[in-house]
Amino acid sequence: MGTAETTTAGTTADADNGSADNGDTSGTNALSLSIPEASNFDPVQIKGDGSQIVSDHVFSELFTLPQGGLDPAAQLVTDYTVSEDGRTYTFTLRDDVTFHNGDQLTAQDFVYSWERLAASENSKEGETILEGGFQIAYDTMTETVDGEEQEVYEPGSLAVEAVDDQTLEVTLNAPFFDALFWFAYGSLSPVPEGIVGDIEGYDGEMEYSEFSSQNPVGTGPYEIDSVSTGTEVVLSAREDYHGEAPGPDEIQMQVVTNTEAIYRRAMNENVDVFRLPNSQFDPSKVSIEETRSLSQKVGTYGLLENGRTANYSTWDEAYTAYFIFDCSRVEKPIRQALNYAVNQENFVEQGFRGVGEPAYHQAPPTVYPGGKEAYDQHAQEGFPYGYREAQLDQARTTMEEAGYGEDNRASITLTLYNDRNPDAYSRIADLIRGKAQSVYIDLQIERAPFNTIIDGAVNGNLDMYTLGNGLEYPSAQDMLKFGRPYEGNLVRWREDPSDASQRAANAWETIQNNPDPTEEARQARADAFIQMEEAIWEDAIYLTNYHPRGRQSWYDEVDVPIQTSGFHDRLFDGVTFS
Amino acid sequence: MNRLTYLLKRLLLAIPVLWLGTTATFVIIRLGPLNPAAAIVGPVNSAEAQERLERIEEQLGLNDPIHEQYVEYMLDLFTFDLGQSWVQYPGQDTVSLLAQFAPRTIWLGLWAILIPIFIGIPLGVYAGLNVNTKRDYTASITGIVWRAMPNFWLAAILLALLSQSDTLFFGTGWQSFIVETELIGAPDLSNLGTPEGFVTATKQILPPAFVLGSASMGNELRLSRTAVLEIMNEDFIDTAQAVGVSRRRLIGKHMLRNAMIPLIPVVTSEAYVLVGGSVLVEVVFGINGIGTLFFDAMTSGDLPLAGSLMFIFILLTVTINILQDILYTVIDPRIGYEER
Numbered sequence: 001m002g003t004a005e006t007t008t009a010g011t012t013a014d015a016d017n018g019s020a021d022n023g024d025t026s027g028t029n030a031l032s033l034s035i036p037e038a039s040n041f042d043p044v045q046i047k048g049d050g051s052q053i054v055s056d057h058v059f060s061e062l063f064t065l066p067q068g069g070l071d072p073a074a075q076l077v078t079d080y081t082v083s084e085d086g087r088t089y090t091f092t093l094r095d096d097v098t099f100h101n102g103d104q105l106t107a108q109d110f111v112y113s114w115e116r117l118a119a120s121e122n123s124k125e126g127e128t129i130l131e132g133g134f135q136i137a138y139d140t141m142t143e144t145v146d147g148e149e150q151e152v153y154e155p156g157s158l159a160v161e162a163v164d165d166q167t168l169e170v171t172l173n174a175p176f177f178d179a180l181f182w183f184a185y186g187s188l189s190p191v192p193e194g195i196v197g198d199i200e201g202y203d204g205e206m207e208y209s210e211f212s213s214q215n216p217v218g219t220g221p222y223e224i225d226s227v228s229t230g231t232e233v234v235l236s237a238r239e240d241y242h243g244e245a246p247g248p249d250e251i252q253m254q255v256v257t258n259t260e261a262i263y264r265r266a267m268n269e270n271v272d273v274f275r276l277p278n279s280q281f282d283p284s285k286v287s288i289e290e291t292r293s294l295s296q297k298v299g300t301y302g303l304l305e306n307g308r309t310a311n312y313s314t315w316d317e318a319y320t321a322y323f324i325f326d327c328s329r330v331e332k333p334i335r336q337a338l339n340y341a342v343n344q345e346n347f348v349e350q351g352f353r354g355v356g357e358p359a360y361h362q363a364p365p366t367v368y369p370g371g372k373e374a375y376d377q378h379a380q381e382g383f384p385y386g387y388r389e390a391q392l393d394q395a396r397t398t399m400e401e402a403g404y405g406e407d408n409r410a411s412i413t414l415t416l417y418n419d420r421n422p423d424a425y426s427r428i429a430d431l432i433r434g435k436a437q438s439v440y441i442d443l444q445i446e447r448a449p450f451n452t453i454i455d456g457a458v459n460g461n462l463d464m465y466t467l468g469n470g471l472e473y474p475s476a477q478d479m480l481k482f483g484r485p486y487e488g489n490l491v492r493w494r495e496d497p498s499d500a501s502q503r504a505a506n507a508w509e510t511i512q513n514n515p516d517p518t519e520e521a522r523q524a525r526a527d528a529f530i531q532m533e534e535a536i537w538e539d540a541i542y543l544t545n546y547h548p549r550g551r552q553s554w555y556d557e558v559d560v561p562i563q564t565s566g567f568h569d570r571l572f573d574g575v576t577f578s
Numbered sequence: 579m580n581r582l583t584y585l586l587k588r589l590l591l592a593i594p595v596l597w598l599g600t601t602a603t604f605v606i607i608r609l610g611p612l613n614p615a616a617a618i619v620g621p622v623n624s625a626e627a628q629e630r631l632e633r634i635e636e637q638l639g640l641n642d643p644i645h646e647q648y649v650e651y652m653l654d655l656f657t658f659d660l661g662q663s664w665v666q667y668p669g670q671d672t673v674s675l676l677a678q679f680a681p682r683t684i685w686l687g688l689w690a691i692l693i694p695i696f697i698g699i700p701l702g703v704y705a706g707l708n709v710n711t712k713r714d715y716t717a718s719i720t721g722i723v724w725r726a727m728p729n730f731w732l733a734a735i736l737l738a739l740l741s742q743s744d745t746l747f748f749g750t751g752w753q754s755f756i757v758e759t760e761l762i763g764a765p766d767l768s769n770l771g772t773p774e775g776f777v778t779a780t781k782q783i784l785p786p787a788f789v790l791g792s793a794s795m796g797n798e799l800r801l802s803r804t805a806v807l808e809i810m811n812e813d814f815i816d817t818a819q820a821v822g823v824s825r826r827r828l829i830g831k832h833m834l835r836n837a838m839i840p841l842i843p844v845v846t847s848e849a850y851v852l853v854g855g856s857v858l859v860e861v862v863f864g865i866n867g868i869g870t871l872f873f874d875a876m877t878s879g880d881l882p883l884a885g886s887l888m889f890i891f892i893l894l895t896v897t898i899n900i901l902q903d904i905l906y907t908v909i910d911p912r913i914g915y916e917e918r
Contacts, residue, residue, distance in 0.1 A: 039668070040667065042669070045669075124630075124668075209670045209674070213669065230667070230679060231764045255864070255866055260734055261737070261762045261864045264738070264741050265761075265762050268760075448611070449612070451613055451878065452611045452612065
């Protein structure tokens with residue numbers, strides 16, 4: 001999920017040069033990363049990019065996405081079965097998995113961990129299993145909040161059962177074709193039963209703050225060695241890890257937020273692996289030598305300021321960035337005209353230094369039905385507002401037909417992040433404003449921090465604003481669940497209904513009615529996804545921007561596995577030292 | 579009024595200052611455009627975003643009437659129940675956060691005060707004693723240039739310079755000079771007791787402290803030069819000279835001691851760079867101290883964290899001010915707080 005500005009260093013502390021700072025690191029392979037923050041590592045918390053990297057190493061899930069592919073592979077289970085009705089999953093757990101505290105992993109740990117996810121006051125990710133398409137069955141109870149009666153989760157009612165120590169049975173509310181992805185999702189990682197006392201029936205073996213920020217206990221390949229809050233996290237490889245022995249014996253993660261500092265650390269070779277900040281990235285220094293599956297690209301970057309050439313890789317971040325229109329505030333002709341007036345290629349070139357793909361669909365290329373080729377073909381043939389070109393005449397005609405003109409100009413406000421890629425968004429906003437100007441639209445530009453934007457969006461106070469969505473699991477569904485008219489949708493499509501919005505709603509129905517894992521159902525869903533994309537085009541409820549690509553560089557001293565996609569955990573356990 | 583009543587009076591006056599400062603923090607965060615719940619929810623465009631927002635707002639008590647939130651906030655602060663961070667470090671006590679972040683900033687601030695004192699003041703005195711010579715001009719102009727260089731620029735330049743410093747520092751480059759350290763990152767303060775730990779931590783803090791202290795260094799240079807010049811023209815200096823006081827004693831005892839008086843408020847007020855001015859330097863050098871913590875808490879609407887930090891900053895400021903007043907009476911016996 002990360003767009004983390006991650007920098008990594010590999011240093012091989014030499015056993016006989018005596019300069020190792022503390023005796024115990026001599027002869028060890030230590031990798032040092034820079035991460036953007038480190039605060040709370042509890043699986044049930046919403047995490048920033050840095051905390052997520054720590055969590056990825058400390059915790060593990062029932063399933064995982066393997067290197068190079070998008071099909072979930074067993075991680076903590078040896079076998080599983082699904083009931084006839086597709087609702088009940090029975091997992092047989094591996095018997096050789098232990099937590100960092102030495103306890104063996106049992107089915108009871110999952111019952112406890114998922115109850116925490118659903119019921120703990122510390123949980124911010126409860127809806128992962130309580131709401132949406134993937135729902136574990138549960139009971140509700142009525143609670144009165146501010147005089148209003150609400151149905152809320154009844155603690156202890158989750159349909160998760162430990163049949164015996166190694167057998168876990170989970171019953172979903174309804175069959176869900178992508179369920180295995182969710183069993184690979186970080187929030188569903190097991191923690192030892194009773195480790196903290198934030199749900200009924202447990203006193204807790206440690207204080208919550210100790211567990212969440214100093215000493216998280218999981219089943220992952222690394223355990224916490226030390227944490228200096230907000231500054232540094234040191235992980236050490238577990239000797240009793242059940243999987244393949246990790247490459248680095250130690251991973252030192254330092255919190256660095258400033259782009260100049262990130263860059264300097266890379267140039268000083270405090271780090272062997274790094275991501276150049278956008279401001280320092282020069283696309284002309286990239287040479288791509290190989291393209292792999294899922295559009296991963298591998299090559300070199302150089303020369304760097306320090307005279308070296310680094311290895312380079314990029315991958316699909318599984319993210320779609322767009323400008324959202326509030327359809328209840330911005331009329332359709334204006335939305336269409338803006339879509340005609342811009343060329344998404346310019347966004348990528350001028351805003352993001354060419355790192356990314358111009359976006360025409362909601363679903364990013366990796367998850368679009370049929371993959372990147374199908375994505376490009378469908379956009380080229382079907383995108384109504386000009387594929388890789390601006391169509392200013394069409395834009396003007398659309399506006400004129402709606403009664404706008406030089407004497408009757410439209411006026412809307414575009415609200416931009418000022419805390420994410422502010423330079424890129426400023427350039428893009430100028431670009432849009434320039435085009436809008438010539439198609440009878442006066443665009444005011446406002447800037448606000450991200451959390452102010454999301455607040456204003458939910459309250460319906462914004463016309464058009466920057467936003468994006470990173471997918472949680474590799475299916476177009478995880479993106480297109482927003483592409484239909486429903487209560488609570490930020491685009492407020494329901495308040496500007498049309499044939500297209502009805503078609504989108506129908507297509508969504510089709511997807512819901514074809515939940516089976518058969519080829520036929522899959523095809524029906526794929527067709528419906530494309531219908532939704534086309535309905536979204538017709539009503540122009542978004543101005544799509546781009547699909548960012550992750551990128552990473554490293555020096556020859558280390559060998560770094562290529563990150564497969566944005567869906568994959570950011571793990572550095574596969575790094576080797578030469 | 580003796581010193582004790584004076585002290586009591588000052589302490590009483592601190593209460594409205596505390597009240598105003600903490601209230602301002604509350605007003606900015608709770609009545610401004612910031613929504614801490616939205617900061618927690620993060621980048622989502624989802625049906626769940628709204629429900630999630632509502633649930634988190636409920637958890638944090640943001641839906642309670644605003645006056646109730648205010649009263650609860652103030653009562654907690656003034657009973658030293660500083661609570662837990664909401665957004666930045668959810669689930670952690672603000673007191674323990676403070677304990678972990680403050681030492682780095684104090685270490686940085688300490689050196690940012692010491693460097694100007696030991697470089698700026700001696701240079702100023704030197705310039706003052708050699709007034710209107712080339713040496714004076716060189717020192718004075720350097721001071722003005724120092725004063726004028728903005729921190730963000732100086733920080734970037736220093737980083738770039740020290741990164742490519744192979745030819746300086748006896749061929750080793752800054753990072754390997756004396757002890758091996760990284761240019762960017764927080765100093766390790768856990769081994770300050772050992773000589774090696776002390777040297778490492780000091781070496782690591784010197785570049786950021788130098789940047790943070792650069793403006794003060796210029797100030798102190800200019801001020802001490804002026805102070806020395808003024809004192810030099812006083813009658814008692816002529817008298818002392820006439821009765822045969824040695825030059826060394828004249829400068830050391832009669833001139834410097836008197837010249838220090840205007841410098842005290844300057845130096846103590848620089849203690850506040852601990853709080854405000856350190857944010858930028860902390861960020862650029864990756865120190866992640868209390869300045870960064872406060873800045874992040876404010877911009878993300880983390881009310882318990884920002885409020886507690888504000889509360890403690892004000893307490894510190896008031897204490898330093900009182901200490902400064904008392905220090906005056908020690909250095910200059912003519913100053914007292916008795917009624918005349």
